[in-house]
Amino acid sequence: MSTRLLAASAALAIALCAGASAQASVVVFDDFESYVNSPANGPAYGTSELNFAAFDHLTVQSGTVDLIGADDPWNLMTAYGSAFVDLDGSTGQGGILRTAQFSFNAGDIVTLEFDLSGNQRGGADEWSYGLETTGPTQFLNVSVLNSPTLGLRNLGNLGPGTALASGSESLNYDDPWRHYAISFQAGNAGALSAFVGTSSHDNIGPLIDNFSLSIGAAAVPEPGAWAMMLMGFAGIGSLLRARRRGPVLAQARA
Ligand SMILES: [Ca+2]
Ligand SMILES: [Ca+2]
Ligand SMILES: [Ca+2]
Structure with a gap:
């Protein structure tokens, strides 16, 4: 194996380690599939349930939301x-879906992500999303994915502050399902909740699915990545040993 190839494999192993970050644990996830088996509004609404509030890990604030099921x-x-x-x-009066409060450590990566669609009926809706902390927090390496107003952006370090949130966003009725995410690395320990909500007040609001909040340590290489990195280092070691032997062999031949 050439020196260049060994160096390349070591670089690949390190890259894989970097790729193995985001070992954050999901503290809240809801795809809403588990609630639709006992409709309370009668057959006209299929398995939907109007003004549903019995989410496992989310509370409804400021108004109401509807659970939409099949038919x-x-x-x-x-x-x-x-x-x-x-x-x-x-x-x-539209509602806000909010998680409970969860603690985080300095260095943790916190990510709120979800899928959102326009209301599929008519008009446009105001909406917002974000993370709110119980005390001043340094939001490091902030990134936002697929916000209509921001696109994919790395916003660098923000704060200290007590909220990392979108502004007032607008979503047209025919905006398609899109994935949204906002994440930061915590500069200090604290506690936070995540929310997604609307101020729409005509019973026709943005549609949300796959609400997810994850919090956890960053950049923990997976076992496979560690093994590759160690193999890379072992390869470099054997190459160095071979190089040390090289001149000796050359001398012996001379
Ligand atoms: Ca779903
Ligand atoms: Ca509704
Ligand atoms: Ca509306």
């Missing part, structure tokens, strides 16, 4: 299973 009368669609949520329920 809903509005023919709303998700690309992810058959169940999702209309962020504007059926009481004339």
Whole structure:
């Protein structure tokens, strides 16, 4: 194996280690599929449930949301299973889905991500999402994915502050399902909750699926990556040993 190839394999191993970061553990995930088996609003709504609030890991604030299941009368669609949520329920005031508070350590990577669609019925809706901390927090290496107003952006270090949140976003009814994410590395320990919500108040709001919050340590190489890196180092070691032997052999031949 040539020196160049060994160097390349060591570089690959290190790259794989970097790729193996994001070992953050998911503390909240909801694809909403588990709630749709006991509709409470009668057969006209299929397995949907209006003004649903019995989420396992999310609370509804400020208004109401609707659980949308199969055979809903509005023919709303998700690309992810058959169940999702209309962020504007059926009481004339849209809601905010919010997690409980979770603690994080300095250095942890925190990511809120979800899929969101326009309301598929008409008009545009205001909405927002983000992370709110209980105390001043340094938000390092902030990145935002697929916000209509920001696109994919690395925003660098922000704060200290108590919220890392979108502004007031607007979503047109025919905006397709898109994946959204916002993440940061914590400059200090603290506690936070995540939210996605709308101020729509006509019972027709953005649709959300796959709500996920993850918090955890960064850059822990996976066993396979460690093995490759060690193999790379072992390869470099044997090459160095061979090089040390090289001149001796040459002398012997002379
Ligand atoms: Ca779903
Ligand atoms: Ca609704
Ligand atoms: Ca609306």
